[in-house]
Amino acid sequence: MIPELGQLAMILALCFSAALGVLPLLGAWRGQVVWMALARPLAWGQFAFLAFAFACLARSFMVDDFSVAYVAQNSNSALPWYYKFSAVWGAHEGSLLLWALILGGWTFAVSIFSGQLPRDMLARVLAVMGLIGTGFMVFLICTSNPFSRLLPQVPANGRDLNPLLQDFGLVVHPPMLYMGYVGFSVAFAFAIAALLGGRLDAAWARWSRPWTLVAWSFLGVGISLGSWWAYYELGWGGWWFWDPVENASLMPWLVGTALVHSLAVTEKRGVFKSWTVLLAIAAFSLSLMGTFLVRSGVLTSVHAFASDPTRGVFILGFLLLVVGGSLGLFALRAPVVRSHARFGLWSRETLLLGNNLLLVVAAATILLGTLYPLLLDALTGAKLSVGPPYFNLLFLPLMALLMLLLAVGVVVRWKHTPGRWLAGLLTPVLVAAVVLAVLGGWWLGDFDWPVLAVFALAMWVVVGGLRDVFDKTRHTGLARGLRGLRRSYWAMHLAHLGIAVCALGVVLSSQHNAERDLRMAPGEAVDVGGYHFVFEGSQHVNGPNWSADRAVIRVTQGGRPVAVLNPEKRLYTAQQSMMTEAGIDPGLLRDLYVALGEPLGDGAWAVRVHVKPFVRWIWLGGVLTALGGLLAAADGRYRTKVKARVRGTLGLKEAAA
Known part of the structure; x- marks a missing residue:
């Protein structure tokens, strides 16, 4: 019943x-x-x-x-x-x-x-x-x-x-991801409603922005949780593999990032209306495309939910209806979204426009790499694999350029900024970033160019933010000036800090990762990344719906005990499916990671040992960025309750602020 x-x-x-x-x-x-x-x-x-x-x-x-x-x-x-x-x-x-x-x-x-x-x-x-x-x-x-x-x-x-889903990650990852995916429908609905009503002004951007920020934050947390889940559950030690379904969540986040910044410009200056509407349409459309990829059966992935092409046809039709209808409405209403404000080359508007272009191009490169093999297969039957080399070659330089713009975009003024004043402001920031990058390389004992470059970019962003805080508080006193800054201002710096932390985690965990794949019998040991791993054997254990061989691996450093890791090889009885459960000792500066392979007889196992420095910074950066979005959405101007009903032409919007 x-x-x-x-x-x-x-x-x-x-x-x-x-x-x-x-x-x-x-x-x-x-x-x-x-x-x-x-x-x-x-x-x-x-x-x-x-x-x-x-x-x-x-x-x-x-x-x-x-x-x-x-x-x-x-x-x-x-x-x-x-x-x-x-x-x-x-x-x-x-x-x-x-x-x-x-x-x-x-x-x-x-x-x-x-x-x-x-x-x-x-x-x-x-x-x-x-x-x-x-x-x-x-x-x-x-x-x-x-x-x-x-x-x-x-x-x-x-x-x-599915044994792969019998994990805490399933409890939190899909709901968070869907909160972001579906949340972009609110930004889309506001954009379509504004087009229908012919009211694309600062009030519309102010109404839409907090909803967009919350959706963007949820999606960022969902992506971070998915990366963390794959890292510890799949047993291969990686945190991102440019899987088509992973890409399907990253693309709307990138476009959503551009949308958040574009809404800020539309709210403050009344420009970028076309950008903002198109980005709202694109963010939700890419969310629908992710649904299509996951549920259509056009790809094989551990993330895919369905393999019935008839379902995919329905979603594809719905996607085409949403995209075609919204773009058609946009074309009809094009005169409404025309902007008239002017701004100079060195202005916050220009820098945010560059930010939007980089984010959209990054999303487009991922979209091309994700869909091209599928289209080629559908049209010619030819099989083509687009893997990490393609994405890393095109995506990483764009993100480096984006980080270069971050510090500049924070300190420039609206409409126009004198070039000489800007150069004087940023020169100490550049010098400090280079010095701190060299010190960071010396601390790590590594002067590789990728490490120095990412250190310099991260310090450029952080020091640039600190320089802007100093510039805004020097005339009022530090304590009084800090209290006078809005939540949205601190949210911006927190989100930018998250980007810098995540970038450091990505590069340092990749460049300094130490790993070994080897055969280990009871009593055997191996040294990896300055740690001593001793395999003490394995024992059979039973769970509620599985049985497992659980290894005991003791880790020391310089004779000092560090951790005891218990990686498992689980057999889920209902489906007779074998799964790997990694043994991980997490830390802020490094992770010790051990996964079991296949049994090799006489108590020996194939073992994969990793020492992954700074890998937690990747997810810490994602969380900081998402918290920045939520803090911005909690800014007082979005929580102000308007007592009187807005009448007429929305000319009262400034009073409501």
Whole structure:
């Protein structure tokens, strides 16, 4: 009965989504206040029924209802309860229901926290999100129903969740990633609503920006969690491999980064309106493309959820409809998005434009490297692999140029900055960055050019930020000046610091990684990266739904005990699937990483040993950048509640600030 109630709830949610997508939009067009007023209750009803449907599916997993096909394929009675719950989104149907639920949650949040919006603007925003929800609900109900029954032949037990997904990473990574993916639908909805209403001004950018910042932060955290999960779960010691599905999450983040900066310029100066609208469309379109890649069956990846091409055709059609419709509307409204403000070559506007160009070109190079092999295969049948060398060759120089712009963009002024003044301001920053880079190389005992270059770039960003803080506080006193700076200002520096920390982690962990692949028998030892690893043997252990051989590897440095690592080779009994569980001793400056390969007889194993310096800085940088986005979204000007309803032409927007 519970699955049938869940299916009924999905159908009712579809009805609410369809009504939300049509009635408020017609009301805004015809000036019908009653129809526009329906937007909020329809958004609430949609979210309520989606939450109920999700709860029904979760309960089916928790009570082992194997009459539900999706439960039978992705759970098992021996599966721990927390993995049963995360298994709700562990495969295609449930993950799509989670996607729809999060979309309903974003729609609900916009309806609750956007009381300052004019009635017609809010109606259009919620209607666009309702249309998006309608598309996903039709896809969910018609092609991917998670409540389909296996009657009358109900299996006695389930097939079990994919062993790769029986991990804490599944609990946190997909929800965070989807919060970012789906969150860009809010920026998209604001852009389309502004185009429909012909109101692309500073108020629109101010309304859209906090939602975009939150979505961008969630996506950044989701990407970082995915990298961390792959690092410790797959057993190969890497944190990024330019997998097509990894690329599918990075592309909207890059475009979203450009969108966040473009919204800032539109809000402050009223320029880059075309850029901002196109970036909002592109960010959400790339999120939909990621959905297509994961669920279409066009690629094989450990991240892919589905291999049914018919589902891919539906998503591809929906993607083309969204992209084509939004770009067509943009073309019709082109005169509305024209900007008239002027600015000089050395201005913050110019630097942010360069920032946007670099980010978009970086996303385009990844898009080309991801889709070209798929298109070539589809058109000619030829197989081509585009791997890390291509991406590293094109992507890394663009990111280096981006870091060069960061310190300059922070200190330049709006409209125009005197070149001589700017040079005088940045010369000490450049000297300090070079000196600190040399000191960093000396501290590491490494003067390789890649290491010196990334140290110099990171210090350029950090010292440039400190120089700007000093410049803004020197006339008011340090303590008073620091208190007077807005949260959005500190958020900018925190995000830039995160980029610098992440860049250091990437280069230092790659250049200084020490690893060995070898045969180790009980009592044998190996020295790697200044650490002494002793293999003391292995023992057989049993888990709730698996059995494993667990090794004991003792690590010392200079005779001093450092850690005891316990890598495992697990056999999941339901699917007879073998998995590697790495033994890791984490640290801020280095990770000790050991993974078991195959047994070689007489108690010996193939063992992979890594010493990975600064690898945690990669994820620390991602977290700092995301925190910067959340801090910017919490700035007081976005939380100010407007008491009076905005009337007329939005000319009162400056009073609301």
